[in-house]
Amino acid sequence: MKYRLLLIIIGFTFSSCFKLDDNFFNSDNSIDEYKLDAYNGEQDFVLDNSFNISNNYINIFTLNSLAPSETSPTNIYALYIGDLNTINTDTVIMYCHGNKWHMDFYWQRAKLLAHTGGKNNYGVLMIDYRGYGLSDGKSSEASLYADIDAGLQWLKGKGLTNDRLIMYGFSMGTGPATQLTANPRSLTPSKLILEAPYASIEVMVQDASVLNLPGSFVTSLEIENAEEIKKVNQPLMWVHGTNDLFLNIETHGQVVYNNYNGIYKEAHKIQGADHGEIQIYMGYSNYLSKLNSFIKL
Amino acid sequence: MQKNQKTVDFHLGGPLIGFAGKTIPMPLTSLNYAQGITDKLTGFGSIHTTSLLFGVLQTDIGACYGLYYSDSLRIGLSVTPALNIATDLRENNFKVWPQLDVNLYWELKPQLSFIYVGIDNWFEFSGVKAHEETQENRWLYSPQIGFRYVRKKWNYNIESKYLVPYLNNTPNVVDYKGINGKGAIGIYLTLTRKF
Numbered sequence: 300m301k302y303r304l305l306l307i308i309i310g311f312t313f314s315s316c317f318k319l320d321d322n323f324f325n326s327d328n329s330i331d332e333y334k335l336d337a338y339n340g341e342q343d344f345v346l347d348n349s350f351n352i353s354n355n356y357i358n359i360f361t362l363n364s365l366a367p368s369e370t371s372p373t374n375i376y377a378l379y380i381g382d383l384n385t386i387n388t389d390t391v392i393m394y395c396h397g398n399k400w401h402m403d404f405y406w407q408r409a410k411l412l413a414h415t416g417g418k419n420n421y422g423v424l425m426i427d428y429r430g431y432g433l434s435d436g437k438s439s440e441a442s443l444y445a446d447i448d449a450g451l452q453w454l455k456g457k458g459l460t461n462d463r464l465i466m467y468g469f470s471m472g473t474g475p476a477t478q479l480t481a482n483p484r485s486l487t488p489s490k491l492i493l494e495a496p497y498a499s500i501e502v503m504v505q506d507a508s509v510l511n512l513p514g515s516f517v518t519s520l521e522i523e524n525a526e527e528i529k530k531v532n533q534p535l536m537w538v539h540g541t542n543d544l545f546l547n548i549e550t551h552g553q554v555v556y557n558n559y560n561g562i563y564k565e566a567h568k569i570q571g572a573d574h575g576e577i578q579i580y581m582g583y584s585n586y587l588s589k590l591n592s593f594i595k596l
Numbered sequence: 597m598q599k600n601q602k603t604v605d606f607h608l609g610g611p612l613i614g615f616a617g618k619t620i621p622m623p624l625t626s627l628n629y630a631q632g633i634t635d636k637l638t639g640f641g642s643i644h645t646t647s648l649l650f651g652v653l654q655t656d657i658g659a660c661y662g663l664y665y666s667d668s669l670r671i672g673l674s675v676t677p678a679l680n681i682a683t684d685l686r687e688n689n690f691k692v693w694p695q696l697d698v699n700l701y702w703e704l705k706p707q708l709s710f711i712y713v714g715i716d717n718w719f720e721f722s723g724v725k726a727h728e729e730t731q732e733n734r735w736l737y738s739p740q741i742g743f744r745y746v747r748k749k750w751n752y753n754i755e756s757k758y759l760v761p762y763l764n765n766t767p768n769v770v771d772y773k774g775i776n777g778k779g780a781i782g783i784y785l786t787l788t789r790k791f
């Protein structure tokens with residue numbers, strides 16, 4: 300009996316493989332195709348027809364994503380809104396979407412971004428992380444960075460240069476957006492926009508437990524936006540709802556903003572807006588105007 | 597517990613949370629061993645089995661002391677100081693939280709069942725959180741009420757705790773179920789085998 304109990308304890312201890320990491324990635328890969336405007340699932344907002352994009356400016360394609368530690372690439376899906384032939388002269392927003400489902404859920408947001416400064420004034424690239432939508436594989440912290448960088452490699456191949464790259468992250472997407480601005484790989488973004496960023500996984504854990512609980516007690520993820528932002532020198536625009544019930548504006552966004560020590564920063568605290576409501580509370584026109592002013596700095 | 601009496605407890609329960617569209621108690625489990633040191637003092641130690649599954653070795657070590665008991669009223673008062681110690685086996689981060697439970701109990705039937713009300717206190721040593729932010733909540737208290745049904749070999753215990761009822765439960769990545777946006781209601785079951 301004693302030996303059996305000992306074996307159980309040892310088994311528990313060394314099999315301790317359970318982590319809540321997968322809960323961070325709220326992906327849905329059950330779809331057969333991207334529906335975009337025809338998507339009728341839950342969305343935070345739906346734009347009217349005046350925001351429609353002509354079909355020849357909507358490009359869906361695949362990319363090979365390879366993290367530094369990997370030997371074989373993973374096939375992921377990407378969506379580019381704009382003219383593929385003018386990327387070598389256009390300014391492009393790399394949109395890093397949040398942790399929910401797939402690109403159909405974020406299509407309205409990407410489409411809205413494609414109206415910054417006028418319809419198709421800037422190109423917009425969005426990718427589905429591994430395990431999201433039609434992308435193969437399974438997401439991890441390292442793969443988030445690799446997948447966004449795969450998009451940047453593609454843009455670079457099309458002629459995009461550092462000075463015309465704007466990095467935009469929303470929610471979970473603020474992780475790769477901040478990481479790849481602080482530690483550039485294929486391209487160095489010229490500006491960084493963070494919508495509803497989180498400070499770190501550890502802050503999520505501490506908010507949830509109220510105690511000063513180490514993040515490693517719950518997850519092996521780190522994603523330290525509040526630390527990585529210290530390395531960012533490019534101009535920063537921070538947008539966060541004051542009523543964000545998911546990522547606390549004080550414990551997450553404000554900490555990231557405070558830790559930024561670069562050349563320029565601006566904050567937009569949107570009164571009453573919840574996590575996915577920034578655009579609605581700001582008003583589309585006002586939102587686009589603020590973005591464009593920042594991009595044109 | 598009486599002197600030299602031994603028990604093994606299995607605990608299950610936690611704060612109510614919204615999960616996949618339903619409200620469920622967080623399924624936290626632990627195993628506890630207790631032994632009567634004197635008729636008034638019981639020592640105990642536990643292992644948090646759910647934490648262990650996540651690679652965290654967590655234990656409570658403490659003692660329960662009967663401060664007062666009225667034979668005529670069958671009412672007693674107990675205090676339970678303990679240390680909650682946790683370390684993760686991957687990065688070796690280490691934490692200790694002192695705890696103090698104070699309970700007033702009333703024996704409904706002598707040696708058969710009792711109800712209790714009390715307050716559970718946790719203390720956070722660290723004044724600094726992640727990214728050098730100030731840890732504002734250093735003393736966390738939670739009122740509780742419970743019922744214990746005592747049998748010859750087994751005890752059955754159900755307890756409800758209102759965790760930190762003075763703190764807002766939003767914004768938060770966990771959907772805690774409290775009252776008027778405050779704290780979280782917890783439900784805990786304990787099965788005790790006596791030896």
